Amino acid sequence: MGIDRFFFLLFFSVLVFNSIDITTAQIPGFISLDCGGQSNFTDDLALEWTPDNQIIYGITSNISVTNETRQQYQTVRYFPADSRKYCYTLNVKSRTRYLIRATFLYGNFDSNNVYPKFDISIGPTRWATIVISDANIIESQELIFLASGSTISVCLSNATTGQPFISTLELRPFNGSIYLTPFENQFFLSVSARINFGAENEDPVRYPDDPFDRIWQSDLVKKANYLVDVATGTDRVSTELPIDTGKDEQPPQKVMQTAVVGRNGTLTYRMNLDGFPGFGWAYTYFAEIEDLAPTETRKFRLVLPGAPDLSKPIVNIQENAQGTYRLYEPGFENISLPFVLSFKFGKTSDSTQGPLVNAIEISKYLKISDGSFDGAVAASLVSGYESLDWAQEGGDPCLPVAWSWLECNSDPEPKIISVKLSGKNLTGSIPSDLIKLSYLEQLWLDGNALTGPIPDFTGCPNLKIIHLEDNQLSGDVPSSLADLPNLSQLYVQNNLLSGEVPSGLLNKNLVFNYTGNVNLSKGSSGGRRNRNIFIGLAVGAAALFLGFITSCLLLRQRKKYPKPEPKHGMPVMSNAATEAAQCFTLSELRNATKNFEKKVGSGGFGTVYYGKLNDGKEIAVKLLESNNVYQGKKEFANEVTLLSRIHHRNLVQFLGFCQEEGKDILVYEFMHNGTLKEHLYGPLARARGIKWIKRLEIAEESAKGIEYLHTGCVPSIIHRDLKTSNILLDKNMRAKVSDFGLSKLAVDGTSHVSSIVRGTLGYLDPEYYISNRLTDKSDIYSFGVILLELISGQEAISNESFGINCRNIVQWAKLHIENGDIQGIIDPALGNEYDIQSMWKIAEKALMCVQPHGNMRPTMSEVIKEIQDAISIERGVEAGARERSSDEISRHSILNMGSLDLCGNNDQDLSIDESITRPGPR
Ligand SMILES: *[C@@H]1O[C@H](CO)[C@@H](O)[C@H](O)[C@H]1NC(C)=O
Ligand SMILES: *[C@@H]1O[C@H](CO)[C@@H](O)[C@H](O)[C@H]1NC(C)=O
Ligand SMILES: *[C@@H]1O[C@H](CO)[C@@H](O)[C@H](O)[C@H]1NC(C)=O
Ligand SMILES: *[C@@H]1O[C@H](CO)[C@@H](O)[C@H](O)[C@H]1NC(C)=O
Ligand SMILES: *[C@@H]1O[C@H](CO)[C@@H](O)[C@H](O)[C@H]1NC(C)=O
Ligand SMILES: *[C@@H]1O[C@H](CO)[C@@H](O)[C@H](O)[C@H]1NC(C)=O
Ligand SMILES: *[C@@H]1O[C@H](CO)[C@@H](O)[C@H](O)[C@H]1NC(C)=O
Numbered sequence: 001m002g003i004d005r006f007f008f009l010l011f012f013s014v015l016v017f018n019s020i021d022i023t024t025a026q027i028p029g030f031i032s033l034d035c036g037g038q039s040n041f042t043d044d045l046a047l048e049w050t051p052d053n054q055i056i057y058g059i060t061s062n063i064s065v066t067n068e069t070r071q072q073y074q075t076v077r078y079f080p081a082d083s084r085k086y087c088y089t090l091n092v093k094s095r096t097r098y099l100i101r102a103t104f105l106y107g108n109f110d111s112n113n114v115y116p117k118f119d120i121s122i123g124p125t126r127w128a129t130i131v132i133s134d135a136n137i138i139e140s141q142e143l144i145f146l147a148s149g150s151t152i153s154v155c156l157s158n159a160t161t162g163q164p165f166i167s168t169l170e171l172r173p174f175n176g177s178i179y180l181t182p183f184e185n186q187f188f189l190s191v192s193a194r195i196n197f198g199a200e201n202e203d204p205v206r207y208p209d210d211p212f213d214r215i216w217q218s219d220l221v222k223k224a225n226y227l228v229d230v231a232t233g234t235d236r237v238s239t240e241l242p243i244d245t246g247k248d249e250q251p252p253q254k255v256m257q258t259a260v261v262g263r264n265g266t267l268t269y270r271m272n273l274d275g276f277p278g279f280g281w282a283y284t285y286f287a288e289i290e291d292l293a294p295t296e297t298r299k300f301r302l303v304l305p306g307a308p309d310l311s312k313p314i315v316n317i318q319e320n321a322q323g324t325y326r327l328y329e330p331g332f333e334n335i336s337l338p339f340v341l342s343f344k345f346g347k348t349s350d351s352t353q354g355p356l357v358n359a360i361e362i363s364k365y366l367k368i369s370d371g372s373f374d375g376a377v378a379a380s381l382v383s384g385y386e387s388l389d390w391a392q393e394g395g396d397p398c399l400p401v402a403w404s405w406l407e408c409n410s411d412p413e414p415k416i417i418s419v420k421l422s423g424k425n426l427t428g429s430i431p432s433d434l435i436k437l438s439y440l441e442q443l444w445l446d447g448n449a450l451t452g453p454i455p456d457f458t459g460c461p462n463l464k465i466i467h468l469e470d471n472q473l474s475g476d477v478p479s480s481l482a483d484l485p486n487l488s489q490l491y492v493q494n495n496l497l498s499g500e501v502p503s504g505l506l507n508k509n510l511v512f513n514y515t516g517n518v519n520l521s522k523g524s525s526g527g528r529r530n531r532n533i534f535i536g537l538a539v540g541a542a543a544l545f546l547g548f549i550t551s552c553l554l555l556r557q558r559k560k561y562p563k564p565e566p567k568h569g570m571p572v573m574s575n576a577a578t579e580a581a582q583c584f585t586l587s588e589l590r591n592a593t594k595n596f597e598k599k600v601g602s603g604g605f606g607t608v609y610y611g612k613l614n615d616g617k618e619i620a621v622k623l624l625e626s627n628n629v630y631q632g633k634k635e636f637a638n639e640v641t642l643l644s645r646i647h648h649r650n651l652v653q654f655l656g657f658c659q660e661e662g663k664d665i666l667v668y669e670f671m672h673n674g675t676l677k678e679h680l681y682g683p684l685a686r687a688r689g690i691k692w693i694k695r696l697e698i699a700e701e702s703a704k705g706i707e708y709l710h711t712g713c714v715p716s717i718i719h720r721d722l723k724t725s726n727i728l729l730d731k732n733m734r735a736k737v738s739d740f741g742l743s744k745l746a747v748d749g750t751s752h753v754s755s756i757v758r759g760t761l762g763y764l765d766p767e768y769y770i771s772n773r774l775t776d777k778s779d780i781y782s783f784g785v786i787l788l789e790l791i792s793g794q795e796a797i798s799n800e801s802f803g804i805n806c807r808n809i810v811q812w813a814k815l816h817i818e819n820g821d822i823q824g825i826i827d828p829a830l831g832n833e834y835d836i837q838s839m840w841k842i843a844e845k846a847l848m849c850v851q852p853h854g855n856m857r858p859t860m861s862e863v864i865k866e867i868q869d870a871i872s873i874e875r876g877v878e879a880g881a882r883e884r885s886s887d888e889i890s891r892h893s894i895l896n897m898g899s900l901d902l903c904g905n906n907d908q909d910l911s912i913d914e915s916i917t918r919p920g921p922r
Pocket of ligand 6: 425
């Protein structure tokens with residue numbers, strides 16, 4: 001795996017420069033970064049590409065599967081999926097407008113086939129969420145901005161799946177007033193569509209035809225809801241003659257030399273506008289490129305559904321442009337547009353010719369974030385340490401996520417509340433910028449080589465915790481520290497401080513350590529007694545408190561500055577995980593579980609123990625097996641990442657995790673009534689078996705949980721290991737689906753290829769087993785098996801129950817049901833307490849679910865509907881005078897199949913080697 005190498009690199013990476021200035025590029029101001037590239041090169045368009053290797057750390061990777069041949073797309077640069085942001089900082093010219101374009105070709109660079117999803121930001125402003133849905137398709141984002149300073153930074157962060165990566169970053173300056181808008185100080189323009197109508201072929205027009213290297217998409221490109229509903233009589237026209245385009249946005253001649261004409265009087269189009277609904281900038285580019293006879297006229301209007309006002313102006317290109325072959329560019333500086341845009345150009349009644357359009361361009365206004373409150377102070381602070389990597393993280397200190405050594409509050413204009421620069425080898429005096437952080441609550445500067453005096457912190461009245469120990473600070477302990485109203489911990493031990501400890505501090509209710517300062521004396525203040533009391537009390541409490549914090553911090557720190565140990569070599573936590581999941585300490589969990597005393601289950605790579613937290617909350621603690629370290633780690637990462645972002649009443653709630661002493665532990669809500677499996681088979685089932693109506697409710701609830709995984713999560717999640725032992729029942733016998741240990745992320749509409757078939761024998765989709773292609777329909781198969789178990793009370797696989805040569809519930813049930821003998825499979829424990837109609841409904845749906853081919857199986861919502869129908873039948877029956885189901889005449893003929901061996905001998909689709917199931921008794 002590249003993981004070790006990755007950490008190695010991260011650990012030893014040294015940042016050389018944090019910005020680039022390519023003055024020698026042949027096009028002034030063009031910057032074309034080939035992310036992950038190795039060397040300079042010039043492409044077919046004569047654009048000069050430079051590698052990004054001196055700009056940023058992160059790992060480079062060759063991409064492995066793609067049909068893309070351009071050199072800049074052969075590599076990517078990628079970053080750990082942690083809570084940090086990773087930034088490119090580019091030099092720009094202030095008060096100049098630029099186009100910036102970032103592109104992303106996944107190409108399965110990490111050989112994981114997990115499509116990444118992450119955010120990009122420009123400075124403090126969230127730019128876009130990059131969602132990869134096809135390894136071969138280039139995702140692209142373009143933004144037009146007015147530079148307000150001398151640099152601009154583009155950051156990647158917030159990976160919810162996969163690892164953030166980037167293929168290219170391109171910066172193109174405009175000149176003059178191109179794309180000037182009255183709102184440019186508050187809004188960027190995020191480009192949504194730039195279309196060249198009547199294009200010669202599918203290739204976009206860009207540099208050198210467009211000197212600013214905008215990308216004008218061809219209207220011939222085929223993609224989902226892109227320029228559909230084209231009116232009949234739409235003609236493509238073109239000219240070789242030059243077009244005068246030297247004004248307004250200066251579209252390239254090549255774009256203006258082609259157009260579409262509505263011969264029947266209209267041009268219509270419908271398309272999706274990425275980023276919308278919202279307010280945007282929408283312009284049309286017209287040039288008369290047909291030689292109209294003097295008697296001919298071309299006059300038309302734009303028609304937007306729901307916006308009659310906009311349809312009033314009449315376009316007469318020749319008149320408006322004052323001639324033919326000249327640009328006329330009307331548009332809307334600020335217009336509200338929907339996501340699905342339908343538009344029409346219709347000729348006026350007195351016009352002899354239909355409308356003509358050469359190009360359109362639509363951008364969305366993206367509010368520019370003001371940045372964090374302490375932005376300027378933080379910039380000044382890090383500028384003093386330019387060569388150190390913590391000072392080079394780039395972008396805004398707090399937005400969209402904070403620098404790794406800072407914490408910010410969540411105000412709209414975030415404030416820095418914590419600075420943690422312990423052991424960063426800082427020299428010189430304590431930076432004066434720190435005392436300007438007026439909302440600071442914690443300051444950690446311990447273990448550096450700081451010299452000089454302790455500054456006056458009265459500018460930071462919120463300070464609670466100050467760590468200055470283990471430095472070479474000299475001078476007095478300032479008495480002003482005692483004036484900090486919230487100060488609760490002050491550490492100044494092991495410095496070169498001198499003088500007397502201010503009595504104000506000794507009298508304060510405070511954890512205060514000043515030992516190891518040979519020239520510092522306690523003085524004779526009367527506050528000593530008082531202080532001793534508090535040391536006793538406060539230190540005890542603080543030790544507890546710190547104990548908790550450190551184990552969580554350690555975990556975080558390992559993530560941020562990982563050691564190159566293969567054991568910890570997995571980027572375990574995603575940002576999402578650390579946001580939502582609670583970090584438990586091992587001792588806390590030891591207490592809760594009475595040192596892992598009561599085992600309540602096993603499976604999914606680990607053993608589950610019962611526990612009770614101090615606040616009385618009952619928990620299930622899953623200790624992942626350690627003998628399968630690598631797999632276990634991977635599993636752990638999967639579970640934590642997935643679970644922390646999934647919340648649904650029919651999914652077992654994930655409470656947190658713990659990773660200490662080589663143990664990986666997951667904490668879930670405790671489910672009092674155990675697994676569905678226990679209620680269907682075994683002693684518990686015999687003691688208090690569950691009725692049919694309850695089984696239906698359990699089916700409905702678990703189906704809803706699964707449906708949520710399939711359709712409520714983006715990208716959708718395939719459970720991969722549905723079975724009765726993964727359906728748990730809470731206090732109220734409400735069902736929740738558990739164990740996402742095997743879940744893999746899947747992306748809409750595309751199926752997922754992975755090399756290891758996972759699942760449990762008996763529940764495993766045969767199609768998935770054969771093809772290795774995992775889709776949500778594999779879960780449907782497993783759910784079909786569960787439905788059959790609910791009907792029959794038989795286990796999915798059994799050596800005895802299904803007759804000779806048949807070990808599998810699917811074949812057994814199928815033969816019975818297809819022969820109309822549903823009675824032959826109904827669980828005898830149900831007695832007569834069911835309605836045969838509802839039973840049939842479920843049986844038939846179950847058979848649909850276990851169809852050999854995924855595309856013939858229903859979706860989860862179809863299954864839910866059927867279950868709900870069955871439930872209303874049951875409830876109807878319960879409500880009214882209940883007819884004995886056995887007396888009812890089913891719409892299916894019931895055959896008496898006697899004791900025939902209904903399984904026959906063809907169990908070939910079952911010849912699945914037991915060894916492919918994963919270990920663990922379930
Ligand atoms: C690549 O190009 C940049 C800018 O043109 C130049 O500064 C750099 O020295 C070049 N690097 C190599 C290895 O040629
Ligand atoms: C990418 O491919 C190039 C050329 O084959 C090779 O030199 C380079 O080492 C590869 N880089 C990585 C990260 O695998
Ligand atoms: C590569 O394949 C994807 C889909 O498989 C397609 O959309 C794209 O246009 C292809 N790219 C090239 C350069 O052929
Ligand atoms: C991270 O991404 C998730 C999902 O896209 C989003 O809901 C969340 O707001 C993002 N977090 C930040 C800090 O941008
Ligand atoms: C559009 O024009 C074509 C010929 O240009 C004609 O055959 C067709 O009937 C017209 N359709 C409509 C709806 O007017
Ligand atoms: C700390 O800084 C000093 C002087 O700048 C340098 O010599 C030393 O190697 C640094 N130590 C570490 C651990 O970075
Ligand atoms: C104060 O710090 C010293 C040195 O770090 C340590 O040995 C000592 O235990 C600390 N005292 C208290 C009361 O925390």
